[in-house]
Amino acid sequence: MELNYKAAPTLSLFHRSDMRVRGVMGPFGSGKSVGCCMEIYLRGIKQAPFEGVRKSRWAIIRNTYAQLRSTTIKTWQDWFPNSICPIVYDSPIRGHMVQRLGDGTTLDLEVLFLALDRPDHVDKITSLEVTSAWVNEARKIPKSLIDAIIGRLGRYPKRHIEGGPTWYGLIMDTNPPDTNHWWYRAAEVQTPDGWKFFKQPGGLIKREINGTTHYFPNLAAENVENLPDGYNYYLKQVSGADPNFIQVHLLGDYGALFDGRPGYDGIWNDQIHVSEKPLPILPGVPLHIGWDYGLTPAAVIGQITPLGVLDILRVFQCERGGIKQF
Numbered sequence: 533m534e535l536n537y538k539a540a541p542t543l544s545l546f547h548r549s550d551m552r553v554r555g556v557m558g559p560f561g562s563g564k565s566v567g568c569c570m571e572i573y574l575r576g577i578k579q580a581p582f583e584g585v586r587k588s589r590w591a592i593i594r595n596t597y598a599q600l601r602s603t604t605i606k607t608w609q610d611w612f613p614n615s616i617c618p619i620v621y622d623s624p625i626r627g628h629m630v631q632r633l634g635d636g637t638t639l640d641l642e643v644l645f646l647a648l649d650r651p652d653h654v655d656k657i658t659s660l661e662v663t664s665a666w667v668n669e670a671r672k673i674p675k676s677l678i679d680a681i682i683g684r685l686g687r688y689p690k691r692h693i694e695g696g697p698t699w700y701g702l703i704m705d706t707n708p709p710d711t712n713h714w715w716y717r718a719a720e721v722q723t724p725d726g727w728k729f730f731k732q733p734g735g736l737i738k739r740e741i742n743g744t745t746h747y748f749p750n751l752a753a754e755n756v757e758n759l760p761d762g763y764n765y766y767l768k769q770v771s772g773a774d775p776n777f778i779q780v781h782l783l784g785d786y787g788a789l790f791d792g793r794p795g796y797d798g799i800w801n802d803q804i805h806v807s808e809k810p811l812p813i814l815p816g817v818p819l820h821i822g823w824d825y826g827l828t829p830a831a832v833i834g835q836i837t838p839l840g841v842l843d844i845l846r847v848f849q850c851e852r853g854g855i856k857q858f
Contacts, residue, residue: 535570535611540754542732543567547574551728552701553682555670555719557708558732559784561765563755564705565607568666571703573612575664576641577633582694586633589642589688591657591665593681595672597647600625604668605645617643648677660684663697671709678702678714708780710788734784735766747778811843819845829858 539547540563546556547570556564572590579586592608594600605619608627617629625645632638648656657680665681667673686700709715719729733752738745747770749756749763759765766782779787817835824830830849836842850858 535573537566537570537611539567539570540732542730542754546703546730547571549728549730550699551726553704553724553727554701554730555704555706555715555727556730556732557706557715557719557784558754559707559735559766560769560781561735561755561759562732562753562784563758564732565604565668566611568668568703568705569608569611572643572664572666573641575699576629576639578698579663580695580698581637582689584636585638585640587640587689587694588663588697589644589661591644591646591660591662591681591684593646593648593665593667593673594669595648599669600645600647608643617641619645648673653677654680657681657684661687663688664700665702667702667704670704670706671713671715675714678704708784708786711786716786732784734782735763736770736778736782738778738783747782811845813845814843825855827853829853829855831858 542556542558543563546554546567556567558564572592576588577586579588592604594604605625608617609619612627612629616631617627619625619627627643627645629641629643630638631641644660644662646656654677657677660681662684664685667678667681670678682702685702686697689696706715711720715729718724718727719731723729732754734750735753735756736747737750738747740746747767749767753763753766756762756765761768769782770778773782776787779785814835814837817837820834820836822832822834828849828851830847832844833846833848834842834844848858
């Protein structure tokens, strides 16, 4: 099999890294999902052979079953169709690639497709015996599941029977999350030992000219040659788009995206509405508390300043607890 794949600069660095946990973040159309598919194949052919067979097994994870089938599996099959890697739609959905390599060894690569989006889905992975895992669109997966997945890696092939995996680990890709997300904290604040993150350039660049926002092609953007209409793929999406959508999906920067009907139907701007330093508590001004009850209770404490501005001073929340414990 001959693959017509050429890694973009950021993905080349991603492929060359041997870190156990690696993540790549970028805008729409930057090729990061394809890069992860290629990483699975490349690691498979680098697995040390046992009796002439290079055996590995990967879990490929998305947050919902619908997105798993409509996006993740479709991307995989674009490069590894059923003629190369037949997929069986069972539980779990699985594919199996057996390929004779040029050095006389045989690639034996299994892929298991799983949908995980809630912390209680950890039961789905407690019995996994896999070499490695790919989490597609990792911003949609809770950190508790990421930790659980890491604990199931390196278990195939069995070390005492077939020599164990040459390399094992977790790879992840995502569009940019917001700055409260575990990805941001791990990538930008305190990166855990053995983890490494790669950030692709945005498709566009934003410039303020005479008080008006303009968007221009980013000449450092990756995979543009494979997009429909090239840079126009990004430029056509600007018109009428929400600023947060542009920031995340076109500029490739951290930002907030929302589903459903917003509680406040206005334009949120981190530069205006978020303070980098703790807000001062004003003496003599009443404190107000807002409650959200339920199994995940939360509360905010704030003050209304003499100028009529609502300052949120503290936020508290509790996971899986009652209001008395909270």
